[in-house]
Amino acid sequence: MSFKSPFPDVEIPNKSVYDFLFGDIADEDLARPALVDGSSGAVTDYKTLIGQINGVAGALAARGVEVGDVVALHSPNVPAFGSVFHGILRAGAIATTINALYNAEDIGKQLTDSKAKMIFTVSPLLPQAKAAADAVGIAAENVIVLDGAEGHQSLKDLLTEGAAAPDVSFDPATHLAVLPYSSGTTGRPKGVMLTHRNLVANVSQIQPRMGADHDDVLLAVLPFFHIYGMTVLLNLGLKVRASLITMPRFDLEQFLSLTTEKKITYLFIAPPVAVALAKHPLVDKYDISSVRCVFSGAAALDENLGNAVAKRLHTKVRQGYGMSELSPVSHSIPFDGDDMPLSSCGVAVANSENKIVDPATGEEVEYPEAGSDQVSAPGELWIKGPNVMVGYLNNDEATKETLDSDGFLHTGDIAIVDGQGCVSIVDRLKELIKYKGYQVPPAELESLLLTHPQIADAAVIGVLDDEGEEVPKAFVVLQQGAELSEDDVMTFVSEKVSPHKKVRRVAFIDVVPKSASGKILRKDLRAAEKAH
Template sequence: MTFSSPYGEIEIPNISITDAVFGGLTEAELGRVALVDGPSGAETTYAELRGQVLAIAGGLAARGIGVGDVVALHAPNVPAFVAAFHGILRAGATVTPVAALSTAEDLARQLQDSGAVLLLTVSPLLPNSGPGAEAAGLAKDRVIVLDGAEGYASLRDLAGGGHAAPEVSFDPATQLAVIPYSSGTTGRPKGVMLTHRNLVANVLQSNPAIGLDAHDRVLAVLPFTHIYGLTVLLNLALRERATLVTVPKFDLPEFLRIIQDQRTTAVFVAPPIAVALAKHPIVAQYDLSAVEFVLSGAAALDSSLAKAVGDRLETLVLQGYGMTEMSPVSHVIPRDRPDIDRGSIGALVANTEMRIVDIETGEEIGRPEAGRSLPGELLIRGPQVMVGYLNNAEATSATLEPDGFLHTGDIVEIDADGQVFVVDRLKELIKYKGYQVPPAELEALLLTHPAIADAAVVALPHEEAGEVPKAFVVLQENASLTAEEVVAFVAEHVAAHKKVRAVEFIDVIPKSSSGKILRKDLRGRDAG
């Protein structure tokens, strides 16, 4: 059975993402504040931002950068990132965003794989970006340090030459706008080829449900180098003429201060931040009354955690779903649908279809008459789906079906009302004596315990059972809990095959910059 979006079809114009964001700026809008640097409060108007984009595009063209070139952008969420990103695109080139926390080896690998001919970075990241660029064969004159560093050209050097933005021509349906890197459903990170049309489509698809407009002040703490931050924050907010408040790194007190001082109305988070909002005592010290909604993405959010955040902040909590290979959004809970379960991933965005298939047989799963369906893998089709993996036909064919449906690698269930719930990642399911145990289900349960601040569950190899669930637990400050008590708590609420069989207390759960639990690091503790 193929499920369709309740939003139906919308027209996707054949334009670049830069034209989609900045095209049609009126005189009144040019004077509006586009960007606020969260730590300092410095403001950039739409007129200033557009001028910076054009100047950077001109400077890049003068350096020979244009259509067919790939430029790496390695920076945290600062206003210069926004100008550099669209400046690169306006010059006709393609951006490969590099996560701020990347090591020199990570960066070198991405530069080489993407074929990047230029790197834009910032001075705090030079200890990694400098050696990484050198290892990838980029000379110093091919590295631009946006905020300046001795021996390198700066953003001022790049944009200050007075060069006009070039005339460029390309087909937005085929021209790559970005090449972010993703592990996909399995394996090492791969370059995801996303065209201008992919990005334009996803911006236009997402907002009927999210509903940003010019009155919004949008908090941007989720990294722009991740497709969630790039599409849903940077591009969507600016296209709707909202004000984007940039936050270069997550620090809870500073995060809360910026929400309070900047009176942000829309706060986009990943589940780890949602946990902090629900549980950390410091939250009560700040005035968060301007927040109209919190939207969580990047990993599954349990309904009980969503309710805890909503109750504490007295605000609306939404959840979205997507992946890099989908630009990224396929589902979101609409702001005007209070009836939708907060633990679900919401409604399909416009122009999008889905199927759910049995992970063993591949047979399609339909909507049940009552309760929830059996778990199955979620497949998505729509104009936001990638064109493929860079230089990797094998991975592309394994992920994209001939009819255009994308294998997400996520296990979901659908209920009688058509609501979809993410159970877990296909590659992360624990197999206990042949039974499937979703770690995310156990993690959500553990987080309901008042003494537990955070938790993660991984597979522990077991001679008889094959694998058993092991919980890594972070306790609340001054809380006391034994491993036996954790095991007993879980056992009270789950079937016998889902019981936690081992517990380890740790100080922090390792997570990526986008909020995903780094299970390989936890499994490595046992291997070590």
Template structure:
């Protein structure tokens, strides 16, 4: 049976993203800091941001951007990212955000797939951006290098052009705002079609749950080019008139310095950062007392790890769930629910309906009268669900059904109050002698060992052709535990079928920019042996 969000529906205005975020800004907020460059300390006020957005929109329109044209945005987290993103949308364009770590070949694939006509980048990423643009035929005058490179327009050039933002009209429910590409952890990356209504809806759905207000300082280290960073950090913070402090890449010392010096109050992180916050000795050398909330997403956060972070920082810890196809958030532990298990992803957001479906029988799983339900694939329906995958009707029909439910590919259980717990990904469950073994459960357990800094688990074949769990382990400095010790540690704490049966020590666990473990990379390396 389906189950609704326990929260009353929120109003979703029929507005563009620009009008929703900035259309009704109060005069008193215009001089507040909107974005602060964490490296340089340069401040962009809300008034300056809106001026830049309109200037970029006008310049793009004057240079030939038409309604619905796609623009590539290839940049780390810098304040100008916000100006450019919203300038593209303000002009009626569609932004396809590109991973700052991509190679020229990867960039070219996304530019080709999305049909981009312009490309924004920055000078440190220029060589690969330029090579990709040449490969797909984007002219030099349509490659904008924010901080300037000879032969191309810069952000300053666009802003001093003095062009007026165009008067565009479109239906927010059908006008494509952004085309992020799914991370590819389970296959070839696909363009996710998200409309203005999708993005507006997700901000409206999340606003009552996150507990951010205009006095908060929010750290923006998770990448804006990922939908988590774009919606949850950038758009929600701007809508609530908080100040965002940007970091172009993660560095623990700089991360801690920026929190301390800017007295930041709210951190959005992925689990790898939680590991550092819980275990790294450097944490004690900085004053992080201003932080009142840490919100984790993008990958499962272990409850014990979350509690360790909460104890060390004296802050509340919350977790949410989502995916690019959900704009991205569908579930969250509300900021005011200290009683909710941190092992959960919280409650379904307002305006959504959920189902759990047995992946083998196709039968719907009932909400339990008490305790937790049987596991099933999580299906979600709501105004934040994507329109589909770009030029990929087969993948769209595999993921979106006729009733509007998005089949997430994640296995979950639900309790009698509607609290959802993610078990693992459907495609990543290890099948050992017919039993299902969730890698995330074993990874979370491994991280509780004081000598283990990080871990990942995949299924590999043993000598008899049976799939067994193999752990890839990153050790803490001066650790003495060996392979047998790792296996014994797990064996003492899990059912027999969940035992780790192989161990390999590695330098780092491969992860996406959003913090997801790239198990496909580990599987590829394993198969190449």
């Protein structure tokens, strides 16, 4: 017996992303700032944005891009990203967004796998984009440099052509809109096939609960190329007619400065930013009292860390859960969910259904009585809804492993649920440490380590000890000027956990490897450990 969202179903319009976001825009909203360049202050209002989207769509059609063709977008957060991204979709093409941190080899793999016909990039990233394009046979005229570069057309060149947007027709329920690549934290990145309906559905599912509206000013620091930034910042922000202030990369001083100057009201972040907001002395030098909510996603936010942010910033802190395969949001604590524990990622979004399944038996766990204080046993979280992907590109085997015949997506995450329907993610199924038969969740130990005032960041993986037993090993980043020994760290943990969860090895490192979205790359730590 599955459990459903506590919220009533919402209507999901049968529209393309473009028509859904901009088809009903009111005249009075056209002059509102849509995207503001955080570095230069240049403003793109909604009227200009829509004009640029149509201009890009027209330029693509004039270059032979047809419905269903793939166009790559390789850029950090700049206002032009919104124009090009939605221009690709407006043309009926499929946008594959490429991580701005990728090297030429990784870009080339994605261009090849997705069969992209063109690539948009920016001049600072041109060397690796051009090398990748050359390697896969994309001609120079199909490498567009948004801000201009010798030998390449710019976004301005495309827009000044004045080509009309094409008249395209497709079924939003089946036509692909985007092809993001899963982060690859547990293996080779895979192309995630998301339709126009998937994206429209997810914005429709979360809009009533986020509490964001046209008066909000959002700091767009989460990368738009990642599905979290794409849906929750870019698409939701534009749908509610908010203003987005773009940041090409995270820099704490600029983050705080822009929050102060632009009077940011809503911060969408990942846990690494929460660590800085809770612990960094620089925060006290800025007036960021305009912030009325901080929403964390992309990885689990520890309750103590979240509460520390709320206390320091005098604001609401919320968190959600999702993944690329879910467009991405499947759970969130609503803006008005003051009664929901911050230890959870909230409740299932509207129009969705969940199961928690014991990975050992394949049976559903017993759910607690509604309204009770009880909590279920842990199990793998399965999710069904209109935001669930179509599948993985050219990878039927991986699709079958993830999507079952009943339409449930098997997340690979271990979760529990309480009597309110609040779901908490315990850990990744494949990353649980097995110590003498006991399961040890790395995320639990990482959260505990972060409560130590002298620890700036931490990650935990399983390693083999001298007897071949898997044991928890902590990789610790110390606060500047702090001094801790390995024994200090192990003692700190041992005083607060059951014996089987003790950290038994410690290494001090300069930085914890993380993906662009903030997930700890434990596979990188494991690879480094094997290399020793």
